[in-house]
Amino acid sequence: MEKTSRRAGPARGGRWIVTRRPRPDAAADLFCFTHAGGSPGEYLRFEEELPEIQVSGIQLPGRGSRLGEPPLTSMDSVVGAVLDVLRPERPFALFGHSLGGLVAFEVARALRDAGRELPRRLFLSSSAPPPLDRGGQPVHTLDDDALLAEVERRWGGLPAQVRADPRLLRMALGTIRADITVYETYRYRPGPLLDVPVTAFVGDLERDALQVSGWSAHTSRAFELSCLAGGHFPFRDAGQRHLMLRRIRQAVAVPDAAPAPAPATPVPVPRNNGERPRVAFVLPGQGSQYARMGVALRQELPVFAEEFDHGLEVLREVGGPDLRAVPADPDGEDAEALRQTVVAQPAVFLLEYALARTWQRLGVEPVALIGHSLGEYVAATLAGVMPLPEALEFVCLRARLMQEAPTGVMLAVPLPEDGLAPFLELGADLAAVNAPSSCVLAGTERDIVRIEARLTAAGTPGRRLPVSHAFHSRLMEGCVDRLRAAAARLTLRPPTREFLSCVTGRWITAQEATDPDYWARHLRQTVRFSDAVGTLLASSPDVLLECGPGRSLTGLLKRRPGLPANLLVVSSLPHPGGRLSEPAGLLSTLGELREAGAVAPAGAAGRAVLPAAPVTKSKE
Numbered sequence: 001m002e003k004t005s006r007r008a009g010p011a012r013g014g015r016w017i018v019t020r021r022p023r024p025d026a027a028a029d030l031f032c033f034t035h036a037g038g039s040p041g042e043y044l045r046f047e048e049e050l051p052e053i054q055v056s057g058i059q060l061p062g063r064g065s066r067l068g069e070p071p072l073t074s075m076d077s078v079v080g081a082v083l084d085v086l087r088p089e090r091p092f093a094l095f096g097h098s099l100g101g102l103v104a105f106e107v108a109r110a111l112r113d114a115g116r117e118l119p120r121r122l123f124l125s126s127s128a129p130p131p132l133d134r135g136g137q138p139v140h141t142l143d144d145d146a147l148l149a150e151v152e153r154r155w156g157g158l159p160a161q162v163r164a165d166p167r168l169l170r171m172a173l174g175t176i177r178a179d180i181t182v183y184e185t186y187r188y189r190p191g192p193l194l195d196v197p198v199t200a201f202v203g204d205l206e207r208d209a210l211q212v213s214g215w216s217a218h219t220s221r222a223f224e225l226s227c228l229a230g231g232h233f234p235f236r237d238a239g240q241r242h243l244m245l246r247r248i249r250q251a252v253a254v255p256d257a258a259p260a261p262a263p264a265t266p267v268p269v270p271r272n273n274g275e276r277p278r279v280a281f282v283l284p285g286q287g288s289q290y291a292r293m294g295v296a297l298r299q300e301l302p303v304f305a306e307e308f309d310h311g312l313e314v315l316r317e318v319g320g321p322d323l324r325a326v327p328a329d330p331d332g333e334d335a336e337a338l339r340q341t342v343v344a345q346p347a348v349f350l351l352e353y354a355l356a357r358t359w360q361r362l363g364v365e366p367v368a369l370i371g372h373s374l375g376e377y378v379a380a381t382l383a384g385v386m387p388l389p390e391a392l393e394f395v396c397l398r399a400r401l402m403q404e405a406p407t408g409v410m411l412a413v414p415l416p417e418d419g420l421a422p423f424l425e426l427g428a429d430l431a432a433v434n435a436p437s438s439c440v441l442a443g444t445e446r447d448i449v450r451i452e453a454r455l456t457a458a459g460t461p462g463r464r465l466p467v468s469h470a471f472h473s474r475l476m477e478g479c480v481d482r483l484r485a486a487a488a489r490l491t492l493r494p495p496t497r498e499f500l501s502c503v504t505g506r507w508i509t510a511q512e513a514t515d516p517d518y519w520a521r522h523l524r525q526t527v528r529f530s531d532a533v534g535t536l537l538a539s540s541p542d543v544l545l546e547c548g549p550g551r552s553l554t555g556l557l558k559r560r561p562g563l564p565a566n567l568l569v570v571s572s573l574p575h576p577g578g579r580l581s582e583p584a585g586l587l588s589t590l591g592e593l594r595e596a597g598a599v600a601p602a603g604a605a606g607r608a609v610l611p612a613a614p615v616t617k618s619k620e
Contacts, residue, residue: 101127
């Protein structure tokens with residue numbers, strides 16, 4: 001790491017802060033931090049549309065007038081050097097693009113830690129929020145030819161004059177390599193939320209990939225997301241640059257003015273006449289699990305770790321399986337164990353319960369709960385129907401009995417319930433109605449093979465689910481009596497929070513919730529999830545938040561015909577095979593919920609959610 005003295009910047013002979021021309025009468029300063037390999041030139045042109053603002057660029061060594069100086073290669077050295085020379089004498093804001101967004105963010109945190117004046121606002125453009133999980137081979141260690149190819153593949157070709165001059169190309173690659181080193185070796189260190197408003201700009205082509213709404217989790221002040229048309233450099237289009245600079249001018253030079261409506265992204269959730277949006281937790285069942293589920297969350301998010309570890313201890317006390325090592329190896333025996341019902345059901349239950357409790361501690365309080373199959377037991381526990389130890393013990397027994405039942409097959413069929421009669425005649429049972437035109441049949445291997453043949457002949461082939469047994473079918477009948485005896489020993493209480501019954505498709509009644517027979521026959525009855533969703537939607541929720549592994553129910557709900565346009569449907573965790581890690585996915589969703597107004601002010605527990613290690617993928 002480079003050591004930077006208080007006078008390191010000026011003593012090296014280069015100018016750290018550059019401008020086009022001084023504006024001593026400016027109302028405020030805007031300090032711009034460039035993208036990887038960039039120089040301040042194109043950012044200084046912002047002043048043409050910011051007449052009241054002095055626009056300055058941070059000129060790092062190795063570029064522009066400082067081309068002959070060795071570049072810096074760590075975030076700490078960059079931030080330390082900037083802090084030495086950044087001495088604003090009037091209100092100011094920071095703007096950072098891509099890598100520059102991370103630098104601006106860390107400079108603001110360093111100013112806070114040093115007890116110095118904070119920026120009026122932080123503007124972050126095309127920059128993914130920390131923590132970061134870059135994945136794949138590091139780019140900064142490639143040789144020059146491979147580095148050039150990778151840079152041009154990701155961000156476009158270098159200028160022709162640079163490409164044609166070996167000396168310029170060598171110097172340009174040195175600067176780019178240094179900046180990418182800063183990015184790839186950057187490690188986010190958790191700390192207090194910034195007491196600075198944040199505006200995130202992003203091109204619509206990158207909004208999903210960069211997950212910029214996650215920046216809202218780093219500020220205790222207002223967060224604004226402004227979506228522009230374009231890709232990684234939307235402001236290179238004159239019209240989009242005008243929209244962006246209009247918002248900057250308004251926030252910095254005229255901070256008390258109302259936000260400009262054009263560039264801002266509207267919040268999709270209504271505020272219910274000033275009340276907080278109504279959130280419903282959606283809890284999936286078995287089949288949603290995946291190897292290593294919850295591992296990164298437990299390592300990086302203290303709030304989740306507390307809830308999950310408490311559940312592990314309860315599970316141990318009631319004689320359940322030891323889940324501490326189960327998700328650790330995605331290719332070994334542990335992954336195979338997670339495919340077994342006797343392990344999978346307690347694991348899914350515990351993950352969902354810990355996720356739901358985490359959201360509650362972060363300030364997201366549900367007004368309703370809906371659980372698919374096993375998920376209904378999580379809903380019942382969260383609603384106070386059964387204590388956690390008894391719920392876990394019952395789920396373990398349920399899973400063990402299901403594992404011991406005759407094996408079978410479950411088949412997803414893209415047909416409505418009223419179109420299934422010809423197939424049910426072949427011996428299978430209707431296990432689930434997940435959506436108006438999406439059902440699941442369950443039965444023996446022989447029965448399902450016959451049904452598959454008939455479906456294929458009719459042009460509507462089914463899809464087998466990755467399970468070993470025919471849940472919610474007559475093959476589960478042998479489990480019911482033992483479950484009834486166990487359910488009779490449960491401490492069942494009327495629900496303190498509304499949740500849906502996927503047996504009836506309606507709001508569960510106190511009589512049903514406290515009836516041991518309801519819970520005993522639950523695994524034998526058809527899962528009427530579609531009807532239950534219809535009942536839930538009739539109550540006009542504003543947000544549906546999936547609390548479980550992956551996002552299977554989120555996708556199912558989003559595809560539902562007639563879904564209200566202003567309903568926000570989000571998942572706690574990303575798709576297990578996607579670019580985002582679990583903690584990054586949760587933080588991104590937290591940002592969306594905060595943007596929608598669905599998060600109550602967080603206390604100490606809420607602030608502790610930020611991870612302590614790199615966990616998000618992004619572009620730079």
